[in-house]
Amino acid sequence: MILENMEICQQQPIASNVYELVLKGQELVNLASQGQFLHVKVSEGTDPLLRRPISIAKIDQDKGELTVIYRAGGRGTNMLALKQKGEVVSVLGPLGNGFSLEETSKGAIALLIGGGIGVPPLYELSLQLVKRGVKVVHVLGFAGSSDVFYEEKFMELGETYIATMDGSHGEKGTVIEIIDNKQLLFDTIYSCGPTPMLKAIETAFPDKKGFLSLEERMGCGIGACFACVCHVKDDPTKTAYKKICTDGPVFAIGEVEL
Amino acid sequence: MILENMEICQQQPIASNVYELVLKGQELVNLASQGQFLHVKVSEGTDPLLRRPISIAKIDQDKGELTVIYRAGGRGTNMLALKQKGEVVSVLGPLGNGFSLEETSKGAIALLIGGGIGVPPLYELSLQLVKRGVKVVHVLGFAGSSDVFYEEKFMELGETYIATMDGSHGEKGTVIEIIDNKQLLFDTIYSCGPTPMLKAIETAFPDKKGFLSLEERMGCGIGACFACVCHVKDDPTKTAYKKICTDGPVFAIGEVEL
Amino acid sequence: MSRLNMELPGLSMRNPIMPASGCFGFGKEYAKFYDLEKLGAIAIKAATVETRFGNPTPRVAETSSGMLNAIGLQNPGLESILANELVWLEQYEVPIIANIAGTKTEDYIEVAEKISKAKNVHAIELNISCPNVKEGGITFGTNPKIASDLTRLVKEVSSVPVYVKLSPNVTDIVEMAVAVEEAGADGLSMINTLLGMRIDIKKRRPVLANGFGGLSGPAIKPVAIRMIHQVSQAVSIPIIGMGGVSTAEDVIEFFLAGASCVAVGTANFVDPFVCPTIIEDLPRVLNELGVDHISELIGGSWK
Amino acid sequence: MSRLNMELPGLSMRNPIMPASGCFGFGKEYAKFYDLEKLGAIAIKAATVETRFGNPTPRVAETSSGMLNAIGLQNPGLESILANELVWLEQYEVPIIANIAGTKTEDYIEVAEKISKAKNVHAIELNISCPNVKEGGITFGTNPKIASDLTRLVKEVSSVPVYVKLSPNVTDIVEMAVAVEEAGADGLSMINTLLGMRIDIKKRRPVLANGFGGLSGPAIKPVAIRMIHQVSQAVSIPIIGMGGVSTAEDVIEFFLAGASCVAVGTANFVDPFVCPTIIEDLPRVLNELGVDHISELIGGSWK
């Protein structure tokens, strides 16, 4: 966890309002692992004031590069999208725990379920799982065809199903419906996406071992401000908590309240 | 007076913390005249919030370009200095009355007295006076040698004396001292610079016809907010006023209270 | 534009956007940029009985996402405003809200009575963020009793509805709002500026000649939204919302908080076209939100 | 660094910079970035008698040059803070200011009495911006009588000096300050956050689950400077200044307003190194201003 000025080596739109940004730095890259995130300052000044949490999508330690994929929607991400190659951004990271790889053994099948802008962290995860000899199956949900990205990249790593809400690309329906329809077999689940999707996964596969990456509005990103806490499941005191920025963003299924 | 997005065609340092910025636009250039100023937004967002008033130093209607010269000192001008060729800034202008040329007839001698960052508007003024057949004499005061700019450009137009407070360039002393020492002869005065200098000019040459360009912190720059008013000289009611942004920034010597 | 029109006491507006008092002079400067009839209304600069020069300069200072001003109510005085400014404004079909100020009750009454008779003045905005010289300089707008007494007296003489412009520099804004509503206010304007200061570290003195100034701009928007959210649930008179508005989305946020129309102040200095731009942009945002008429949004965050 | 050291009641500080309460947890996270002994002091997160989970999320929202928070005083509770957090902090030679909060007087008293006995707690910061459940939820910090009664009772039980942290959401901050000074406060902390709100225009609901939140960051600096300027002239106890500090120049501005040391809150989230960076930068600014010791600047804007 360090603070580093990273240079933009590439920035390009890869789907409707979605950008792929490659950042080059020094030490930070060497500390990074799948499922961790960066806390990015998109302006020099006080507007916008806070950093933006963005997941690491790809780590290239040889080149010293990190790739992130983000949707430009609000004030901060729109400003980030205007940045050009060569510009420098202040990055705090890598933050959070990331996806653990140990839980899926060689030869087992990992099901990676991504929803929209929750897809990016699954890419580095998939790369790492494949490296370990795990078989990966991807089910990626998007709103419509113009929102889809990285389909081919995921296909290179393993079976890949795309679900769109309007059926304009891949299959029509939710990721859960696809998993059911295709009767996909798997040992572990790894997922990142909107909370309703994560909840649906918990409900659909109560007995599976798996990991969910959560989102919450953050202040510090490092565990100091208590902005990003969530309740722990089955806690009668209701005072136990986990911080998404440091205890997460990845939690075991059933660990915390969604 | 219009609002126009102007493109930066050139930006370069020309003295210590002083930048020459060339802006290209459409209509605005054609409306501009010597001594008027621009109200420049240096950032897209709300930090810094207000526009920055900067005098027009040179007008090139053929090329559609305006040159301004500014000192990067505070938050806004420092941000402006970071802008690159090709970037666009929002400019409100041309604002204010500007220097009237009529008061000096062909063949007469105009003394142009500039102090520090008050020098720039005198350049276009000098160009215009020379064009009218007026003989121009420049006395330009700077803090030290590293602050001097445009010396040669002024020399091309007429006699030019440089005064520095530390004597590191030109003559040591104030502009008034130089005018005295050199026993400069002149018909009219045009001046822009720090208020103490303008006051000294009023005191030193009570009988000369002349014009002073003033500065004040501004809100709107167009006469609506009453941020930039000054008192009118010899006003027993003490309620008469002039707005520097619209009635000025140029006033006849003796017209307003400095 | 039947999606934007708004009927408030005294004010029949083609859209709910007006420039805020003190940020638009008497309209002449902005008339050089666009047709003032595009506006829903115009709140003109505070009028006092006498001509006032106001405070010494510097009168403005910049802050993070905001600005401080201490203009000091400079204005040409009631007679001149009636004879010149308001007559000039008659060429535009747009309701005028006359902001009135004073340092003693009698002054307010005199201005209110006379200015409310002007042909195009459709409402009075009672600026109570002024020091009451008779009460040792305590601001009219920080004491519910003083504010409601003033409201009552102004209501008695005014020929048009009276909107009381609340100061945010109070412990309990709801108490103030309820007090002036009970005293007969037809509407509220909120918020006026927050009291602030900047110090020049080289000169070791406040940047403003007056020392203190009023903080406005985007920085204060969350305070304005909070207060309107609180007050709109406690009163039944409409609220003209203001404080940092600079986009159509901001306008929606103010409506959802509980405002029935919105005034734009500081943003005029940043972009002289901000008011017409917002007005033109509002239908787009209403479409995105699936709203037919903007009035459906009033108080939508708590209803 | 004899140009920066500062002696205040209970606090012997090597420099006048401390992180603000609630913005630094109990130090563990920032200890990963730098040696906490670089700091003049540390104001730890508010302690309450019981473990508190706080408010539902979202708990923060961004605003122009500021942020809103409604953490809801989440903390592990007095016993755990004593047994774990404060003991962990003992490894650092740096005075701790224990921020204490509660919803009834008895709670404050219990926390103050016990926490003030901890070895490294050198002062208490009494956070009175909390709703008093016994008084129908009215904030302790908005009523001079309630605030001074609380101050008096806490002073009675505290083994260390007590700094009262004032809420800016009041009509008359000087009245509050004078009241708590008379009740025995050894110092003041100011300002706490301004009450604000943001509304999500798509959801038509406040962004924060709690509705309201506290506004902090550069946006509120002018309000903080104004209040410290007013209060420092009316009291003779020292002031810990805060509200939007993020640079060494900001620190100077607070000193000139009347603060004797400065706390940095929100800026820690933007730059985890902000406190040591400011501390390292201060000598440069003192040089530029021709000042030997920073204490020469206290109240310099009005002295």
Ligand SMILES: Cc1cc2nc3c(=O)[nH]c(=O)nc-3n(C[C@H](O)[C@H](O)[C@H](O)COP(=O)(O)OP(=O)(O)OC[C@H]3O[C@@H](n4cnc5c(N)ncnc54)[C@H](O)[C@@H]3O)c2cc1C
């Ligand atoms: C651990 C983590 C990883 C993330 N990874 C990605 C990613 O890889 N790609 C991607 O596109 N998005 C990601 N997000 C969401 C991303 O942080 C938000 O989309 C982004 O902060 C919105 O900023 P804005 O400037 O567009 O919006 P604004 O509306 O300007 O944001 C205002 C404030 O709200 C916060 N905010 C708004 N939406 C969210 C959100 N959904 N989650 C958290 N904070 C929010 C912002 O950070 C900011 O503080 C991630 C979020 C978290 C918590």
Ligand SMILES: Cc1cc2nc3c(=O)[nH]c(=O)nc-3n(C[C@H](O)[C@H](O)[C@H](O)COP(=O)(O)OP(=O)(O)OC[C@H]3O[C@@H](n4cnc5c(N)ncnc54)[C@H](O)[C@@H]3O)c2cc1C
């Ligand atoms: C009519 C006019 C013409 C000017 N022409 C020039 C020029 O040609 N070249 C040049 O270098 N400077 C010029 N100035 C001064 C220039 O406007 C200020 O130096 C500049 O605004 C400072 O901004 P900043 O971001 O550096 O400082 P900041 O400290 O960030 O400014 C804060 C606020 O104070 C205002 N301010 C600060 N100093 C001044 C000042 N001296 N005059 C007016 N406002 C100020 C800023 O505009 C801003 O609103 C002119 C000023 C006026 C009024």
Ligand SMILES: Cc1cc2nc3c(=O)[nH]c(=O)nc-3n(C[C@H](O)[C@H](O)[C@H](O)COP(=O)(O)O)c2cc1C
């Ligand atoms: C320069 C300036 C002058 C103002 N003058 C007045 C005034 O005369 N009367 C008044 O009621 N409010 C006055 N205000 C307050 C505004 O009308 C408005 O309430 C406040 O600025 C908040 O809105 P904003 O953030 O959009 O500027 C003034 C504000 C500014 C910035």
Ligand SMILES: Cc1cc2nc3c(=O)[nH]c(=O)nc-3n(C[C@H](O)[C@H](O)[C@H](O)COP(=O)(O)O)c2cc1C
């Ligand atoms: C996330 C957050 C949590 C805070 N928690 C506390 C707290 O527990 N006790 C307290 O007295 N103040 C608390 N504050 C207020 C700060 O200590 C400080 O007074 C305020 O934020 C202004 O300073 P700043 O603008 O530098 O942040 C908190 C502020 C923030 C942003």
Ligand code: FES
């Ligand atoms: S964002 Fe501050 S604790 Fe998680």
Ligand code: FES
């Ligand atoms: S700057 Fe607004 S009137 Fe001159």
